[in-house]
Amino acid sequence: MLELSDIHVARGDFALAADLRIAPGARVAIIGPSGSGKSTLLSLIGGFLTPQRGQVSWQGTDLLPLSPGQRPVSFLFQDQNLFPHLSVAQNVGLGLRPDLRLGPDQQAQVQDALTQVGLRDMGPRKPENLSGGQQSRVALARVLLRARPILLLDEPFSALGPALKSEMLALLGRIADRTRATVLMVTHDPGDARAFADQTIVVDQGRAEAPQPTQALLDNPPAALRAYLG
Numbered sequence: 001m002l003e004l005s006d007i008h009v010a011r012g013d014f015a016l017a018a019d020l021r022i023a024p025g026a027r028v029a030i031i032g033p034s035g036s037g038k039s040t041l042l043s044l045i046g047g048f049l050t051p052q053r054g055q056v057s058w059q060g061t062d063l064l065p066l067s068p069g070q071r072p073v074s075f076l077f078q079d080q081n082l083f084p085h086l087s088v089a090q091n092v093g094l095g096l097r098p099d100l101r102l103g104p105d106q107q108a109q110v111q112d113a114l115t116q117v118g119l120r121d122m123g124p125r126k127p128e129n130l131s132g133g134q135q136s137r138v139a140l141a142r143v144l145l146r147a148r149p150i151l152l153l154d155e156p157f158s159a160l161g162p163a164l165k166s167e168m169l170a171l172l173g174r175i176a177d178r179t180r181a182t183v184l185m186v187t188h189d190p191g192d193a194r195a196f197a198d199q200t201i202v203v204d205q206g207r208a209e210a211p212q213p214t215q216a217l218l219d220n221p222p223a224a225l226r227a228y229l230g
């Protein structure tokens with residue numbers, strides 16, 4: 001269980017409150033107006049922000065003393081965090097060892113991850129020589145190799161067209177199945193929430209609500225969410 005208890009986290013003049021629980025293996029969308037605190041919520045769980053009050057724990061372990069690298073978490077942002085000077089295979093290999101001193105077994109794991117995301121022959125290329133969708137696949141291959149229990153995504157596919165985006169969401173679902181990850185994904189698109197997430201957290205005016213079943217929430221949205229969805 002991922003537990004956020006009595007959280008108050010400030011960022012300049014802004015503050016976010018949260019008190020919620022997420023079951024292991026859940027797929028959760030995070031939606032709400034711009035500036036409401038969605039990225040702040042991910043940064044808190046990832047360890048990039050420290051709350052002024054409250055507890056963050058995973059399976060009973062307090063995460064607050066742990067640095068981002070020590071947490072059971074991987075992150076995927078919109079820009080996919082690819083390093084332009086490294087090859088595709090090296091970018092994926094970073095998921096195993098940040099110093100890239102990979103043994104033969106680990107290199108085979110990289111190749112296997114590339115194959116699983118449909119990029120079997122792309123390992124030697126540089127990211128700039130890939131399409132946007134292929135770059136997303138590289139980032140997902142790295143997530144697959146990191147295999148951390150919690151996966152945080154901040155509008156990961158918002159630059160992609162609709163067909164490609166649904167393909168990436170399906171691939172993400174397969175990777176989450178394989179790694180048994182608990183996934184939290186910020187999105188501005190309620191269609192993403194419906195397609196991917198059985199539960200949705202609404203963030204509005206500095207408060208993250210407890211997760212609710214996505215379909216029921218979007219079929220009958222509360223007033224604040226209705227105003228945002230338009």
Ligand SMILES: Nc1ncnc2c1ncn2[C@@H]1O[C@H](COP(=O)(O)OP(=O)(O)OP(=O)(O)O)[C@@H](O)[C@H]1O
Nearest residue numbers: 011012013014032033034035036037038039040041
């Ligand atoms: N580094 C910072 N210092 C001070 N305030 C910040 C900082 N980063 C964000 N904020 C403020 O915190 C609030 C919440 O920002 P956050 O990025 O969490 O919102 P969001 O819901 O993810 O927005 P968006 O959908 O536009 O990405 C905003 O009002 C923003 O101006």
